[in-house]
Amino acid sequence: MMQTRRISFAGSTLSIEFSGSQPAKVIDLLYRHIPAGADQPGFATYRLLNDPQTDLLRLYRDKALLYQGDCAATAAELLLGDTCYHLAAQSQAGLLFHAAALSWQGRGLILPGASGSGKSTLTAWLLSQGFDYLTDELVFVPWQTDSIQAFTRPINLKSPARFILSNIFDFEKQAAGMLSSSYATLIPPALFYPAQTGSEAPLALIIFPRYQVDSSFELQPLSKAQAGLTLMQTLINARNLPEHGFAEITRLVRQTPAYTMRYSSFDEISQEVRKLLETQK
Structure with missing residues (x-):
């Protein structure tokens, strides 16, 4: 029997139809933390x-065949990536960033960065240190708010991250x-640390992480102008927004401290990030 799951995020809704036990398991793993969309197409x-x-397995978007094969993980990653892309492309109700997000004692942290920049690996580490998970990829801030709304999905680790995280995860x-x-x-995310998994938190801190081999750990505050320009580089839906979202970015960085973080290991990260978050109201 065909089942339907509607996914809503950042003001956009799409539908996923599926049948069979394997597709049902895939859909549950990918979207169990995402609010169901309204009962409309x-x-x-x-x-x-x-x-x-x-x-x-066969995966379609409308009439286009996206995948045919016997690997559930490949089908799942294609479905997750494609739904994230098209939800972002339709979003007009606020700022949508390529960013990971976590919270500590109810204070939200975003880690903006392009896909493939190591956000997911860093997020998994912080999760293992007791941070609450929000997302490893998409963060939405509705107009005139300071609230993070996260696309809470499974952590998507590329193969090299398995070695990096092997000492904290079996x-x-x-x-x-x-x-x-x-x-x-x-x-x-619950497999890394059975902490709370949520989808919203007040934004308290922005950190732009940068991995650099053999570097010393460094946190540097950014000016409001630097923070705004750097944050604009990770704004996905700028073309859909008035003034490409610049006025809203400016408002956000005026009220939220922002830092760059250089690191070559995880040793000092969780302690220093906690300190910064604990100083925020």
Whole structure:
């Protein structure tokens, strides 16, 4: 029997139709923390189907075939990436950033950065240190608010991160609860640390992380102008916004402290980030 799951985020809604036990498990893993959308058609409809004769998975966006094969992890990553992209492309109700987000004692932290910049690996480490998870990829700030609304999804770790995090996470022991392909692993955040997983927090701090081999740890405050220009580089939906979102970015950095963070190991990060967050109201 065909089931339908509607996904709403950042003012956009899409629909996902699926049938079969494997597709149902994939949809639950990917979207269990995302609010269900209103009972109305979304701007796009995805279908994830399991052929009972061949056991192949097929993934469609409307009529376009996106994937056909037997790897659930590959289908899941394609579905997750495509839905995130198209939700972002439709968003007009606020600022949408490429950023990870966590919270500490109710204070929200965002870590802006491009895809592939190491946000997910750093997020997984902070999660293992007791931070509450919000997202590793998309952060939405509605107009005239200082509230983070996060796309709370599984942590998406590329293969090299497995070695980096192997001293804090047993990938083999937790394999049954994850989806892994040759190039990435999707991990429910609760497997890293059974802390609270949420989707909203008041924004208290912005940190732009930069990994640099053999560097010493350094946190440097940014001026409001520097913070605004750097944050603009991670704004996904600028073309949909009045003035490309510049006025809202300016408002946000005027009231939120921002830092750059250079690091080559995780040793000092959690302690120093906690200190900064604890000084915020």
